[in-house]
């Protein structure tokens with residue numbers, strides 16, 4: 499079924515793709531749904547599964563919802579329609595307005611990609627584009643995402659456990675935090691070229707987690723949503739998802755994860771320390787200096803201006819799993 503292309507002028511891949519990658523892709527094909535397989539059958543002489551779908555239609559990914567990590571509640575809640583999740587975004591590298599990433603990120607080239615794992619580890623390693631989909635067990639988890647701007651979504655993410663990546667790197671005893679970094683590529687990211695478009699942020703976008711937060715089983719590195727690879731505007735090809743924290747912690751298009759001893763600087767904290775802390779745990783009792791965080795507007799089929807305001811839950815509803823990480827900490831001061 500998978501036939502190497504012989505007639506593609508830009509077939510950088512077909513020449514170099516090794517057996518291992520073909521096998522991994524085979525795995526993905528095997529696990530694709532009926533629709534995906536049908537598309538595959540009708541197409542011949544493609545260099546790889548991914549190429550079959552063209553640039554704007556991401557391939558289907560194996561998807562099996564992990565019920566263990568998916569709380570009951572979201573099932574009772576409405577999934578945010580895919581169309582909304584991929585058109586209402588925060589990704590300042592592609593513009594500071596919600597509609598801009600979906601428009602300005604479409605040409606974003608994510609293959610080849612390199613995600614470097616470095617710092618205080620015994621086994622530093624780099625994941626290439628294909629490794630992102632094949633190095634760890636992928637599964638689907640339905641998580642809420644709660645933005646500081648008081649809107650929220652319920653999204654079926656596909657990803658792997660961040661703890662698995664940490665274990666593979668074998669952190670040293672000095673590793674106390676993880677420092678995440680987004681791609682810096684002003685040629686591709688207009689918000690990095692134009693300060694106004696990019697919301698006045700000094701790039702690259704930076705985020706961080708404490709080691710025990712990174713090891714919590716809820717934290718995932720996501721490579722897809724709604725059964726497909728991530729669209730550019732949602733952080734292709736790989737982004738963090740930490741569902742108990744405000745959305746800005748879930749850094750997109752990650753190229754570096756460095757294990758460090760000291761709490762690393764983070765983008766929104768640098769920009770406005772009085773508004774955005776390092777921890778950023780969802781907390782309805784601690785207001786943002788400019789607005790209340792007690793409720794949120796859940797984005798559903800009802801339309802962006804529908805009356806769907808709901809109470810915000812501590813830790814975004816994941817308190818049972820994560821509240822213990824913060825025992826003894828004053829979460830009003832350490833917001």
Ligand SMILES: Nc1nc2c(c(=O)[nH]1)N[C@H]1C(S)=C(S)[C@@H](COP(=O)(O)O)O[C@H]1N2
Pocket residue numbers: 583586587588589590591643644645646680703731732733744745746747748749750751
């Ligand atoms: N690199 C980068 N990552 C980012 C952002 C950003 O501007 N740049 N925005 C954050 C914010 S504020 C939110 S709410 C989420 C939005 O994710 P979504 O667009 O997939 O819903 O991404 C986060 N990750």
Ligand SMILES: [Mo]
Pocket residue numbers: 588644645646647744745746
């Ligand atoms: Mo956000």
